[in-house]
Amino acid sequence: MxxxxxxxxxxxxxxxxxxxxxxxxxxxxxxxxxxxxxxxxxxxxxxxxxxxxxxxxxxxxxxxxxxxxxxxxxxxxxxxxxxxxxxxxxxxxxxxxxxxxxxxxxxxxxxxxxxxxNQLVIAVPRGNPKGITRLAELTGPGVKVALCASQVPCGAAARTALDAAGVALTPVTLEQDVRGALAKVKLGEVDAALVYRTDARAASADVTGVEFPESARAVNxxxxxxxxxxxxxxxxxxxxxxxxxxxxxxxxxxxxxxxx
The missing domain is CATH 3.40.190.10 (Periplasmic binding protein-like II)
Structure with missing residues:
Protein backbone atom coordinates (compact mmCIF):
# COMPACT_ATOMS: atom_id res chain seq x y z
CA MET A 1 0.00 0.00 0.00
CA ASN A 118 -18.45 3.62 17.79
CA GLN A 119 -18.73 4.66 21.46
CA LEU A 120 -16.62 6.73 23.80
CA VAL A 121 -14.55 5.58 26.76
CA ILE A 122 -12.44 7.49 29.26
CA ALA A 123 -8.83 6.89 28.27
CA VAL A 124 -6.44 6.98 31.23
CA PRO A 125 -2.79 5.98 31.59
CA ARG A 126 -2.23 2.24 31.80
CA GLY A 127 -3.31 1.00 35.22
CA ASN A 128 -5.58 4.02 35.85
CA PRO A 129 -3.34 5.66 38.49
CA LYS A 130 -6.00 8.19 39.55
CA GLY A 131 -8.68 5.52 39.86
CA ILE A 132 -11.13 7.28 37.52
CA THR A 133 -14.35 5.30 37.09
CA ARG A 134 -16.96 7.86 35.98
CA LEU A 135 -17.31 11.17 34.18
CA ALA A 136 -17.90 13.21 37.34
CA GLU A 137 -14.41 12.30 38.56
CA LEU A 138 -12.90 14.14 35.62
CA THR A 139 -13.71 17.41 37.40
CA GLY A 140 -11.73 16.44 40.49
CA PRO A 141 -8.92 18.66 41.78
CA GLY A 142 -5.78 18.46 39.70
CA VAL A 143 -7.32 16.19 37.03
CA LYS A 144 -6.27 17.36 33.57
CA VAL A 145 -8.51 16.28 30.70
CA ALA A 146 -8.19 16.42 26.91
CA LEU A 147 -11.23 16.56 24.64
CA CYS A 148 -11.68 16.80 20.90
CA ALA A 149 -12.82 20.15 19.53
CA SER A 150 -16.59 20.51 19.20
CA GLN A 151 -16.58 20.45 15.38
CA VAL A 152 -14.88 17.04 15.42
CA PRO A 153 -17.19 14.00 15.85
CA CYS A 154 -15.45 12.79 19.01
CA GLY A 155 -15.83 16.29 20.48
CA ALA A 156 -19.53 16.48 19.68
CA ALA A 157 -20.03 13.00 21.16
CA ALA A 158 -18.10 13.98 24.30
CA ARG A 159 -20.27 17.05 24.80
CA THR A 160 -23.42 14.92 24.43
CA ALA A 161 -22.15 12.41 27.00
CA LEU A 162 -21.06 15.10 29.46
CA ASP A 163 -24.42 16.85 29.18
CA ALA A 164 -26.20 13.53 29.75
CA ALA A 165 -24.16 13.05 32.92
CA GLY A 166 -24.69 16.64 34.05
CA VAL A 167 -20.94 17.20 34.16
CA ALA A 168 -19.49 20.65 33.46
CA LEU A 169 -15.92 20.03 32.38
CA THR A 170 -13.22 22.47 31.30
CA PRO A 171 -10.52 20.61 29.36
CA VAL A 172 -6.92 21.76 29.36
CA THR A 173 -6.72 21.16 25.60
CA LEU A 174 -9.05 20.74 22.62
CA GLU A 175 -7.64 18.51 19.89
CA GLN A 176 -8.49 18.44 16.18
CA ASP A 177 -8.95 14.66 16.04
CA VAL A 178 -9.30 11.74 18.41
CA ARG A 179 -5.70 10.64 17.95
CA GLY A 180 -4.54 14.04 19.20
CA ALA A 181 -6.57 13.63 22.40
CA LEU A 182 -5.30 10.09 22.88
CA ALA A 183 -1.70 11.18 22.37
CA LYS A 184 -1.99 13.61 25.29
CA VAL A 185 -2.76 10.65 27.58
CA LYS A 186 0.00 8.49 26.13
CA LEU A 187 2.53 11.28 26.61
CA GLY A 188 1.43 11.88 30.20
CA GLU A 189 0.34 15.44 29.45
CA VAL A 190 -3.20 14.82 30.74
CA ASP A 191 -4.78 12.41 33.19
CA ALA A 192 -7.68 11.43 30.95
CA ALA A 193 -9.32 11.99 27.58
CA LEU A 194 -12.64 11.06 26.03
CA VAL A 195 -11.84 8.94 22.98
CA TYR A 196 -13.46 6.16 21.01
CA ARG A 197 -13.41 2.66 22.39
CA THR A 198 -11.56 1.50 19.26
CA ASP A 199 -8.75 4.02 19.77
CA ALA A 200 -8.26 3.03 23.40
CA ARG A 201 -8.14 -0.63 22.36
CA ALA A 202 -5.54 0.11 19.67
CA ALA A 203 -3.39 1.88 22.29
CA SER A 204 -3.94 -0.70 25.05
CA ALA A 205 -0.20 -1.03 25.67
CA ASP A 206 -0.20 2.55 26.97
CA VAL A 207 -3.75 3.39 28.07
CA THR A 208 -6.75 1.84 29.76
CA GLY A 209 -10.26 2.46 28.47
CA VAL A 210 -12.81 3.08 31.22
CA GLU A 211 -16.40 2.43 30.17
CA PHE A 212 -19.14 4.78 31.38
CA PRO A 213 -22.92 4.49 30.95
CA GLU A 214 -23.51 7.89 29.34
CA SER A 215 -21.52 6.79 26.29
CA ALA A 216 -24.65 4.95 25.14
CA ARG A 217 -26.22 8.38 24.61
CA ALA A 218 -23.46 9.40 22.21
CA VAL A 219 -22.98 6.52 19.77
CA ASN A 220 -21.50 7.72 16.47
Missing part, protein backbone atom coordinates in the same frame (compact mmCIF):
# COMPACT_ATOMS: atom_id res chain seq x y z
CA UNK A 2 1.21 3.51 -0.73
CA UNK A 3 2.41 5.64 2.13
CA UNK A 4 -0.44 7.18 4.12
CA UNK A 5 -0.92 10.86 3.31
CA UNK A 6 -0.36 13.46 6.02
CA UNK A 7 -3.63 14.62 7.51
CA UNK A 8 -2.73 18.25 7.06
CA UNK A 9 -1.82 17.89 3.39
CA UNK A 10 -2.53 21.00 1.36
CA UNK A 11 -5.56 20.65 -0.88
CA UNK A 12 -3.78 21.93 -3.95
CA UNK A 13 -0.88 19.56 -3.44
CA UNK A 14 -2.78 16.34 -2.77
CA UNK A 15 -1.54 13.83 -5.35
CA UNK A 16 -1.05 10.12 -5.66
CA UNK A 17 2.61 9.36 -6.23
CA UNK A 18 3.30 7.71 -9.55
CA UNK A 19 -0.07 8.59 -11.09
CA UNK A 20 0.35 11.51 -13.44
CA UNK A 21 -2.38 13.09 -15.51
CA UNK A 22 -1.60 10.78 -18.42
CA UNK A 23 -1.24 7.63 -16.35
CA UNK A 24 -4.11 5.19 -16.98
CA UNK A 25 -3.80 3.93 -13.42
CA UNK A 26 -5.00 7.31 -12.12
CA UNK A 27 -8.51 6.82 -13.50
CA UNK A 28 -8.49 3.07 -13.09
CA UNK A 29 -10.95 0.71 -14.65
CA UNK A 30 -12.47 -2.74 -14.46
CA UNK A 31 -10.48 -5.82 -15.49
CA UNK A 32 -11.95 -8.64 -17.53
CA UNK A 33 -12.55 -10.65 -14.37
CA UNK A 34 -14.54 -7.80 -12.82
CA UNK A 35 -11.84 -6.63 -10.44
CA UNK A 36 -10.99 -2.94 -10.37
CA UNK A 37 -7.60 -1.42 -11.11
CA UNK A 38 -5.91 1.90 -10.56
CA UNK A 39 -5.35 4.27 -7.66
CA UNK A 40 -8.09 4.71 -5.06
CA UNK A 41 -7.70 7.66 -2.69
CA UNK A 42 -9.66 7.34 0.54
CA UNK A 43 -10.23 10.18 3.01
CA UNK A 44 -11.07 8.56 6.35
CA UNK A 45 -11.63 9.64 9.95
CA UNK A 46 -8.56 9.35 12.18
CA UNK A 47 -10.28 6.72 14.33
CA UNK A 48 -10.26 4.39 11.30
CA UNK A 49 -6.47 4.40 10.96
CA UNK A 50 -5.69 0.81 11.92
CA UNK A 51 -8.86 -0.71 10.47
CA UNK A 52 -8.72 1.04 7.09
CA UNK A 53 -4.99 0.45 6.76
CA UNK A 54 -5.70 -3.27 6.97
CA UNK A 55 -8.85 -3.05 4.84
CA UNK A 56 -6.93 -1.12 2.20
CA UNK A 57 -4.29 -3.85 1.99
CA UNK A 58 -6.99 -6.51 1.77
CA UNK A 59 -8.72 -4.55 -1.01
CA UNK A 60 -5.47 -4.38 -2.97
CA UNK A 61 -5.00 -8.13 -2.57
CA UNK A 62 -8.54 -8.74 -3.82
CA UNK A 63 -8.03 -6.36 -6.75
CA UNK A 64 -4.56 -6.84 -8.28
CA UNK A 65 -3.52 -3.68 -10.09
CA UNK A 66 -5.22 -1.40 -7.57
CA UNK A 67 -3.43 0.89 -5.11
CA UNK A 68 -5.13 2.41 -2.06
CA UNK A 69 -3.85 5.70 -0.66
CA UNK A 70 -5.24 6.78 2.72
CA UNK A 71 -5.59 10.27 4.16
CA UNK A 72 -6.52 10.20 7.86
CA UNK A 73 -7.62 13.30 9.79
CA UNK A 74 -10.55 14.73 11.70
CA UNK A 75 -13.77 14.29 9.73
CA UNK A 76 -14.48 18.03 9.67
CA UNK A 77 -11.05 18.77 8.17
CA UNK A 78 -11.49 16.05 5.55
CA UNK A 79 -14.93 17.32 4.60
CA UNK A 80 -13.50 20.81 4.12
CA UNK A 81 -10.66 19.47 1.97
CA UNK A 82 -13.13 17.61 -0.25
CA UNK A 83 -15.39 20.64 -0.62
CA UNK A 84 -12.36 22.76 -1.53
CA UNK A 85 -11.54 20.41 -4.40
CA UNK A 86 -9.06 17.89 -2.99
CA UNK A 87 -8.89 14.90 -5.37
CA UNK A 88 -10.37 11.92 -3.57
CA UNK A 89 -12.44 8.87 -4.46
CA UNK A 90 -14.03 7.94 -1.12
CA UNK A 91 -14.95 9.70 2.12
CA UNK A 92 -15.50 7.79 5.37
CA UNK A 93 -16.66 10.03 8.22
CA UNK A 94 -16.90 9.41 11.97
CA UNK A 95 -20.30 11.14 12.10
CA UNK A 96 -23.21 11.94 9.76
CA UNK A 97 -22.89 15.71 10.31
CA UNK A 98 -19.56 15.94 8.51
CA UNK A 99 -20.82 13.70 5.75
CA UNK A 100 -23.80 16.03 5.33
CA UNK A 101 -21.34 18.88 4.72
CA UNK A 102 -20.07 16.98 1.69
CA UNK A 103 -23.41 15.76 0.37
CA UNK A 104 -25.09 19.16 0.67
CA UNK A 105 -22.22 20.68 -1.31
CA UNK A 106 -23.06 18.26 -4.11
CA UNK A 107 -19.82 16.32 -3.85
CA UNK A 108 -21.23 12.84 -3.22
CA UNK A 109 -22.06 10.15 -5.76
CA UNK A 110 -25.32 8.76 -4.43
CA UNK A 111 -26.32 8.41 -0.80
CA UNK A 112 -23.98 7.61 2.10
CA UNK A 113 -24.31 4.28 3.90
CA UNK A 114 -23.46 3.50 7.52
CA UNK A 115 -20.81 0.80 7.86
CA UNK A 116 -19.93 0.94 11.59
CA UNK A 117 -20.71 2.54 14.95
CA UNK A 221 -22.60 6.30 13.12
CA UNK A 222 -19.81 6.06 10.52
CA UNK A 223 -21.05 6.75 6.97
CA UNK A 224 -19.10 6.21 3.74
CA UNK A 225 -19.63 7.52 0.21
CA UNK A 226 -18.04 7.48 -3.22
CA UNK A 227 -17.36 11.05 -4.33
CA UNK A 228 -18.87 12.76 -7.35
CA UNK A 229 -15.58 13.83 -8.92
CA UNK A 230 -13.68 10.66 -8.02
CA UNK A 231 -10.64 10.23 -10.30
CA UNK A 232 -11.37 6.47 -10.21
CA UNK A 233 -15.18 6.08 -10.09
CA UNK A 234 -15.12 2.30 -10.48
CA UNK A 235 -12.49 1.99 -7.77
CA UNK A 236 -14.46 4.31 -5.48
CA UNK A 237 -17.65 2.27 -5.78
CA UNK A 238 -15.74 -1.00 -5.37
CA UNK A 239 -13.99 0.23 -2.21
CA UNK A 240 -17.28 1.35 -0.64
CA UNK A 241 -18.78 -2.04 -1.47
CA UNK A 242 -15.76 -3.82 -0.01
CA UNK A 243 -16.05 -1.92 3.29
CA UNK A 244 -19.52 -3.47 3.65
CA UNK A 245 -18.25 -6.98 2.85
CA UNK A 246 -17.89 -9.74 5.48
CA UNK A 247 -14.05 -9.60 5.48
CA UNK A 248 -14.01 -5.86 6.13
CA UNK A 249 -16.76 -6.12 8.75
CA UNK A 250 -14.64 -8.71 10.54
CA UNK A 251 -11.69 -6.30 10.62
CA UNK A 252 -13.90 -3.54 12.03
CA UNK A 253 -15.40 -5.85 14.65
CA UNK A 254 -11.95 -6.98 15.76
CA UNK A 255 -11.01 -3.33 16.28
CA UNK A 256 -14.04 -2.83 18.51
CA UNK A 257 -16.46 -1.16 16.12
CA UNK A 258 -20.13 -2.06 16.41
CA UNK A 259 -22.15 -3.26 13.44
CA UNK A 260 -24.58 -0.70 11.98
Missing amino acids: RTTLAAAVAVAGLTVAGCGAGDDRASGGVAADGRVTGAVTVFAAASLTESFTRIGKDFEAANPGSTVTLNFAGSSALANQINQGAPADVFASAAPANMTTVTEAGNADGDPSTFAR DYPIIALRDAPNPAGARAFVEYVHSPPARAVLAEAGFQAP
